[in-house]
Amino acid sequence: MADFIENINDEYKDKLPKKILKEFKDEAESKGLNKKQAEEAISLIKQEFDK
Amino acid sequence: MQDYVYKKIGSIVFGILSHKDIEKMATAKIVTPELYDKEGYPVDGGLMDIRLGVIDPGLRCKTCGGKLKECMGHFGYIELARPVICVKYMPVIIDILKCICKECCKLLISDEERNRYRELLVKVEKERGLEAKRKVVKYVMGQMKIIKKCPHCKEKQYSIKVEKPTTLYENDKRLTPINIKARFERISNEDAEVLGFNIKYARPEFMLLTLLSIPPVTMRPSITLESGERSEDDLTHKLGDIVRINQRLFENINAGAPEIIIEDLWDLLQYHVTTYFDNTISQVPPARHRSGQPLKTLIERIKSKEGRFRHNLAGKRVNFAARAVISPDPKIRFNEVGIPLSVAMELTVPERVTEWNIEWLKEFVKKGPKNYVGANYIIRPDGKKKKITDDTVEQLILELAPGYIIERHLIDGDISIFNRQPSLHRMSIMCHKIKVLPGRSFRLNPGACKPYNADFDGDEMNLHIPQGEEARAEADILMQVQSHIMTPKNGYNIIGCIEDAITGNYLLTKGTILKKEEAIQMLVSVGVETFDDLTKEEVDGRDVFSCLLPTDFNFRGYSRFAKKDLKEDVVIKNGRLISGIIDDHSIGEENGLLIREFYRRYGEDKTLDFIGKVFGLGIKMLLRRGFTTSIGDTDLPKEMNLNIGNMLEEARNEVNKFIGVYHKGELEALPGKTIRETLEMNILQVLNKVRNKIGDLIAETANENNHTIIMSRSGAQGNILNLAQMAACVGQQALGGKRIDRGYKFRTLSLFGKDDLGSEARGFVARAFKSGLKPSEFFFHAMTGRDALMDTALRTPKSGYLYRRLANALQDLKLEYDNTVRDANKTIIQFKYGEDGIDVSRSEGGIISVAKAIKDVLGE
Numbered sequence: 001m002a003d004f005i006e007n008i009n010d011e012y013k014d015k016l017p018k019k020i021l022k023e024f025k026d027e028a029e030s031k032g033l034n035k036k037q038a039e040e041a042i043s044l045i046k047q048e049f050d051k
Numbered sequence: 052m053q054d055y056v057y058k059k060i061g062s063i064v065f066g067i068l069s070h071k072d073i074e075k076m077a078t079a080k081i082v083t084p085e086l087y088d089k090e091g092y093p094v095d096g097g098l099m100d101i102r103l104g105v106i107d108p109g110l111r112c113k114t115c116g117g118k119l120k121e122c123m124g125h126f127g128y129i130e131l132a133r134p135v136i137c138v139k140y141m142p143v144i145i146d147i148l149k150c151i152c153k154e155c156c157k158l159l160i161s162d163e164e165r166n167r168y169r170e171l172l173v174k175v176e177k178e179r180g181l182e183a184k185r186k187v188v189k190y191v192m193g194q195m196k197i198i199k200k201c202p203h204c205k206e207k208q209y210s211i212k213v214e215k216p217t218t219l220y221e222n223d224k225r226l227t228p229i230n231i232k233a234r235f236e237r238i239s240n241e242d243a244e245v246l247g248f249n250i251k252y253a254r255p256e257f258m259l260l261t262l263l264s265i266p267p268v269t270m271r272p273s274i275t276l277e278s279g280e281r282s283e284d285d286l287t288h289k290l291g292d293i294v295r296i297n298q299r300l301f302e303n304i305n306a307g308a309p310e311i312i313i314e315d316l317w318d319l320l321q322y323h324v325t326t327y328f329d330n331t332i333s334q335v336p337p338a339r340h341r342s343g344q345p346l347k348t349l350i351e352r353i354k355s356k357e358g359r360f361r362h363n364l365a366g367k368r369v370n371f372a373a374r375a376v377i378s379p380d381p382k383i384r385f386n387e388v389g390i391p392l393s394v395a396m397e398l399t400v401p402e403r404v405t406e407w408n409i410e411w412l413k414e415f416v417k418k419g420p421k422n423y424v425g426a427n428y429i430i431r432p433d434g435k436k437k438k439i440t441d442d443t444v445e446q447l448i449l450e451l452a453p454g455y456i457i458e459r460h461l462i463d464g465d466i467s468i469f470n471r472q473p474s475l476h477r478m479s480i481m482c483h484k485i486k487v488l489p490g491r492s493f494r495l496n497p498g499a500c501k502p503y504n505a506d507f508d509g510d511e512m513n514l515h516i517p518q519g520e521e522a523r524a525e526a527d528i529l530m531q532v533q534s535h536i537m538t539p540k541n542g543y544n545i546i547g548c549i550e551d552a553i554t555g556n557y558l559l560t561k562g563t564i565l566k567k568e569e570a571i572q573m574l575v576s577v578g579v580e581t582f583d584d585l586t587k588e589e590v591d592g593r594d595v596f597s598c599l600l601p602t603d604f605n606f607r608g609y610s611r612f613a614k615k616d617l618k619e620d621v622v623i624k625n626g627r628l629i630s631g632i633i634d635d636h637s638i639g640e641e642n643g644l645l646i647r648e649f650y651r652r653y654g655e656d657k658t659l660d661f662i663g664k665v666f667g668l669g670i671k672m673l674l675r676r677g678f679t680t681s682i683g684d685t686d687l688p689k690e691m692n693l694n695i696g697n698m699l700e701e702a703r704n705e706v707n708k709f710i711g712v713y714h715k716g717e718l719e720a721l722p723g724k725t726i727r728e729t730l731e732m733n734i735l736q737v738l739n740k741v742r743n744k745i746g747d748l749i750a751e752t753a754n755e756n757n758h759t760i761i762m763s764r765s766g767a768q769g770n771i772l773n774l775a776q777m778a779a780c781v782g783q784q785a786l787g788g789k790r791i792d793r794g795y796k797f798r799t800l801s802l803f804g805k806d807d808l809g810s811e812a813r814g815f816v817a818r819a820f821k822s823g824l825k826p827s828e829f830f831f832h833a834m835t836g837r838d839a840l841m842d843t844a845l846r847t848p849k850s851g852y853l854y855r856r857l858a859n860a861l862q863d864l865k866l867e868y869d870n871t872v873r874d875a876n877k878t879i880i881q882f883k884y885g886e887d888g889i890d891v892s893r894s895e896g897g898i899i900s901v902a903k904a905i906k907d908v909l910g911e
Contacts, residue, residue, distance in 0.1 A: 017887060023901040037908045044904040048893040 004035040008042050020045065066252025067140075070262040078102045078114045078125040081265055084294040086283065098290050099268055103127050106272040124267025129293065131261055131324075132300040133317050134228040136217045138325040138332065139350075140258035144231065145219070147238075147246055147255055148211050150192050152201035153221065156237035158245060159198040159208065168245050188247035215334045217321055228321075232259040263324065265290060285346040289327045289338060296320045371398055371516040379507050380494035381670055385546060385659055386532035388469050388483035389494025390461065390514065392423060395487045398516045399427050399458035400465055406453050415459040416448050423460055423487075430456040461485050461516065466523045468515040468530065469493075471503040475854065478502035478538065478545060482530035498552070498666050499532060501640050502545050533659035536650060539892040544647055546659075547640040548666050550767050551678070555669025556596065557765030558676060560633040563592035570595045573675065577667035584627070592672075593628040599664050602626035604652065608644040611636050611766050621645070635766030638665055647895070684759040685778040685821045691752060695745055695779045699817050702741035706810045709733050713808070730808070731790060735783065738815055742782040746775040781816035781824065784835040790814055791831055800827050 005028050009021050016024075024045065028038050068076070079102040086099045093099040093110075102113040104124030112122035136144065151158060158165055168191050176184040199208050209222035219226040235255035243250050271284035283291075300316040326338040329350040337345040353359050373394045380389050404412055418425030419439050429447055430436050432454040439447060451457075461467075463486050470480040481502065488494055493512055500506060517523045528534075538545040548556065565573075570590045571582055579598050606623040611634045613620040621631030623645075631637075637645035650658040687695070712718045713730045720726045750771045753760045759777075763769045776782065784791060791814035797805045803812040811817070814831040818824050824832060863875035870888065872881040885891070889899060 020899060020901060024905075027901050027905050031905055031909065033905065033908070037905075041901075041905045041908045044907060045899060045901060048890060048899050049888050 005029065005033075005038055008038055012042060012046070015046065016042075016049065064249070064252055066249070067254075067257040068264065069254070069257050070260075073126075073128050073262040073264045076126050076264065077128040079127040079265075081127050081129045081290075081294060082298075084291045084298065086287070086291070087281075091281075098265065098287055098294065099273070100127065101268075103265065104267045104269045106268055122269070124269035126267060127265035129263045129265060129290075129297060131263055131320065132297055132304055133313075133320070134232050134259045134261045135317075135321045135324045136228050136231070137258055137260055138216055138328055141213075141217060144255075144258055145211060145213055146192055146196075147235070148219070148221075148226070148231065150195040150246060151234060151238060151242070152204060152206055153208060153234070154206040155201060155204040156234050157201070157203045157239070158242045159195045159201060161202050165242065165245055169241060172245065172247075185247065188245075191245060192247075216332050217325060227317075228259050232256050232261075235259065260324065263293065285340075285348060286327075288340075289323065289346055289348055292338070293320065293323045293327060296323055369515065371518055373398060373514045374511055375514075376492045377495050377505060377507060377510050377512050378490075378492040379497040380488070381497055381552075381666065383486050383488075383494060383496055384484075384663055385496045385499045386483055387486045387496070388467060388514065389486045389488040389490075390467075391491050391493075392487060392489065393491070394514070395461040395485070396420070396423055396425070396427075398461055398514075400461060400516060401430070401456045401458050401518055404451060404453050404455040404457060409451060409453065412457050412459070413448055413451060415457060416444065416451065419444050424462055426457050426459040428458040430458070461487065463487055466517060466526050468517060468526055469495075469503075469512060470515070471505050471510065471512045473851065475504075476502075476538075476540075478535045479504075480530070481532050481535055482526040483532065496663075496666075498546060498549055498662065501547075501549075502532075502535060502538075531655075533655035536655060536658055536662075537647070537892045538641075539890075541641075541896045542647075542891050542894045543641050543896070544643045544650065545640060547643040547646055547662060548635075548638040548669060549640060551673050552666040552669035553635050553639055553767040554678065554762055554765050555672035556633045556638060556665060557767070558761065559592035559668065559672045560596050560628065560631070561592070563672075563676075564589050565592065565595060566590075569675065573668060573671045574598050576671055577664045579664060596633060596665075596668070597623075597627045599661060599668065600626040600628070601653065604649070606645055606648050608648075609636055610634050611764065634764070638662070639766055678758060678761075680758045680762065682821065684757050685774065685819070687749070687778050688752075691748065692779075694748065698741055698744060698748075699780065702737050703810055703817075705737050706734050709737070710808045734808075734810065734813075735790065738783045738810060742772075742775065742780055745779045746771050749775050749778060777820045779819050781819060781828070781832065783810075784814035784816060784831045786814075786835055786838055791834060800830065802827060 005025055009025060012021060024042060028041065033041065079100045080096065081098055081100065082096040083094060085094045085097050087097075088094050093101050095102075099106075100113075101110055102125065104114075104122050105112050105117075105119055108119050111118055112125070114125045115122050117123075160168075168187075172184055172187055175187050200206070201208060211226075212220040212223075214220065219231070235258070238246075238255055240250045240254075243254060246255070248254060266286065271286040271290075273281050273283045273287065275281055296316060296319050300313065300320055303313055303316060322335070323338070325332065325335060326346070327348055330337045330346050330348045331351060338348075339345050351358070356362065373390070375391070375394070383389055402408070402412060402415075412426075415424060415426040416429065416439060419441065420427045426439055428436050428438055429451070437443065437447065463484070465485040467483055467485050468480060469483045472479075474480055479502065486494070493514060495503075495505065495512070497507075503512070505512065517526050532546065536544050536546045567585055567588050567590055570585055574582055574595065577599075582598050584594055584597060600623060602625055604623060604626045606621070607619040608621040608631070609619060610621050610632045613631075621633070621637055622629045633645070636642055646658065646662060649661055653661075709718070709730060713726065718726050718730055721729045721732065724732065750760075753771075753774075755761075759769065759774050760771075761767075763771055763774065786793070791799055794800055798807060799812055799814070807813075811827070814835075816824060816828040816832055818828060864872055864880055865874075866884050867873050867877075870883060871879050872884055873879055895903075
């Protein structure tokens with residue numbers, strides 16, 4: 001797994017459900033996201049949760 | 052400023068007033084039923100005695116010296132000639148009588164047992180609270196009630212009979228309130244505790260009244276009619292009756308009248324006291340006014356919808372509100388409300404005068420209350436309110452200075468709050484901007500009906516004008532229509548295009564070719580001003596639609612007919628609709644995926660604007676093209692009619708075949724079903740299949756230009772089945788999920804043979820609405836129609852009450868800043884909102900799609 005995806009997963013460990021993070025990891029890897037895209041995607045996902 | 056002392060209530064104890072308490076609390080003893088003397092002055096010792104408080108502006112209270120509004124009023128009392136039962140304690144009185152010995156008045160258990168129960172009760176109350184204690188008391192009393200012999204004096208116990216509401220018999224001998232009171236007085240404190248009494252605050256004999264407390268005059272004020280006559284409050288009337296009968300009872304007792312007369316009067320006194328407390332007791336004729344109207348006494352003042360709690364405490368009346376019938380206006384914006392001039396001139400907005408707006412505001416004052424746009428009142432800095440009239444206007448204009456407040460008429464753009472009952476969710480009350488229009492009704496954009504569940508068949512709605520800056524700001528920021536496009540139910544749009552707007556866009560994007568001038572005219576009329584994409588002289592409808600889209604908008608979605616194949620046929624790339632037909636799956640209510648995507652990208656304001664433009668474009672398209680639905684839509688070609696006739700005949704034969712097999716006893720039962728049930732299932736299957744087949748046939752062969760078909764295909768209104776029912780066959784009528792099987796003995800209607808199980812005899816309507824139904828078919832159709840009508844009529848209030856209870860139970864729950872859901876006591880109900888923390892209004896049907904987020908980022 002790419003380091004930045006792991007970093008993102010670590011960072012959002014307490015903020016997002018495990019299921020969502022796993023789904024994100026799988027999708028991001030299969031689509032081959034770069035770091036910037038991955039960060040953008042996770043922030044989009046986070047937006048849909050309560051702040 | 053006054054210093055307040057804040058205290059927290061630890062607990063509240065309810066007790067019963069003893070006769071000593073009543074006497075101590077009272078300021079006057081009431082002895083005469085007369086209210087006023089010849090001069091109209093309250094009589095001393097009468098029910099309106101001024102020691103009980105005053106309701107006349109000129110008088111002062113004799114007890115506290117306060118004037119009207121200064122004195123809250125004081126209690127008085129009546130000494131009753133004989134004790135009476137307080138009807139509300141009847142169940143307790145009966146229970147206690149059953150638990151104590153009629154001779155020694157001790158509990159019907161041994162002293163050791165009693166002491167054991169006493170200790171248990173103390174323990175239970177301490178450990179598990181009062182509710183648990185009450186249960187134990189009930190259990191203990193249940194144990195005592197069945198004992199037939201007193202363990203102390205060995206006396207036989209008789210059963211107590213109740214003749215409702217307040218008469219008791221023991222062994223066929225009447226128990227008078229005097230007997231009961233005497234027994235109760237002999238109950239020891241220890242025994243009373245086992246019966247659940249907290250003897251500090253109540254003893255059993257307090258439930259029988261020897262003194263009756265008289266509420267203050269201020270609680271039952273009289274009103275003066277136009278004729279100068281006084282009309283007394285219902286409570287005063289009732290108390291007057293009590294005093295009068297009580298006096299007669301006293302006189303008769305003192306005169307040594309026969310017991311039978313005394314008993315009659317006593318019963319009458321009991322009746323008056325009973326109805327004074329509660330005038331709705333069954334088996335007691337309610338006390339009435341001379342007009343025949345029942346009196347509203349103590350209990351009716353408190354309970355039910357019109358009672359003190361629901362009407363006065365939980366519900367409030369407000370000023371600056373209007374109510375009117377609503378009617379549609381598709382030309383105003385979704386977040387606007389059209390109001391009549393008469394409302395605009397009656398409701399006002401307070402505007403504070405500053406040196407910058409003084410000239411502007413002077414114009415309002417000059418116009419006064421009678422001319423629009425004027426003002427009704429000015430409020431001086433000292434708080435004094437002055438009405439603007441023709442006489443005062445000149446002087447008020449001169450007087451006007453910064454610091455004054457002017458209550459001006461409503462103008463376009465003012466903030467209002469619009470509401471339709473029942474307010475079942477937060478979208479039932481939203482903020483709309485005022486638009487003053489001619490007419491006498493409130494005007495609402497039909498696209499904004501869904502959140503209110505409103506239609507225009509006579510619905511009325513309420514309008515409120517917030518009076519403070521804070522209230523206006525709050526309404527503007529939190530309650531505007533655009534902030535509620537997405538429903539928190541599932542994250543789909545509750546506001547979208549409906550009916551004609553959907554049909555219009557469907558037709559526009561389904562291969563319509565327009566002249567460039569026409570297209571531009573349509574676009575300008577909905578407020579679009581850039582049409583750089585329209586380069587050719589003849590433009591496709593899709594290009595016209597694309598003019599509403601921002602150039603950086605990308606979208607993939609399903610149209611109505613591609614959804615089942617999951618083929619994303621609606622494609623928008625860089626603000627251009629490349630393929631697909633726009634229908635309710637893109638722009639409709641609750642499932643408009645295009646609207647949802649737009650909302651995510653561009654936010655609420657732009658989305659509302661977009662929906663408004665799409666809506667307008669759809670309507671413009673229909674206006675240009677012309678659209679109607681007519682009886683001709685249901686015309687079928689001759690050969691198709693024949694075809695349908697054959698299909699129906701086949702089905703009928705198949706049904707008869709099943710019936711034949713059944714009668715021969717050769718039908719095999721399906722697992723878990725009886726043979727008869729199996730037959731019914733098979734028949735229903737056959738008949739439903741034929742109707743669906745007819746529907747499919749119509750759908751397949753339908754003319755694309757048939758307007759009913761267009762409406763159903765676009766998702767605007769109706770479906771193919773509706774058309775099939777009008778054109779070909781209405782189908783099976785079902786009652787409670789089964790074919791019709793009730794009516795006469797062995798048959799549904801008299802024209803059918805005995806035990807006829809055929810399709811026609813059991814409610815299959817083979818004809819169409821257009822061709823007309825046979826009498827028997829009409830009857831079956833009316834049967835199911837009435838069933839459906841009754842079902843809705845009965846279900847609505849039931850579910851309404853269910854909702855009310857649910858809403859009351861949940862009303863305090865709130866999402867706190869620490870992301871927990873808590874109730875009013877700050878007790879945590881959920882650690883995370885909805886257990887998963889998802890904001891449903893931002894999700895898609897409550898689910899977060901990771902794949903979609905990634906697709907968005909990659910621009911796929």
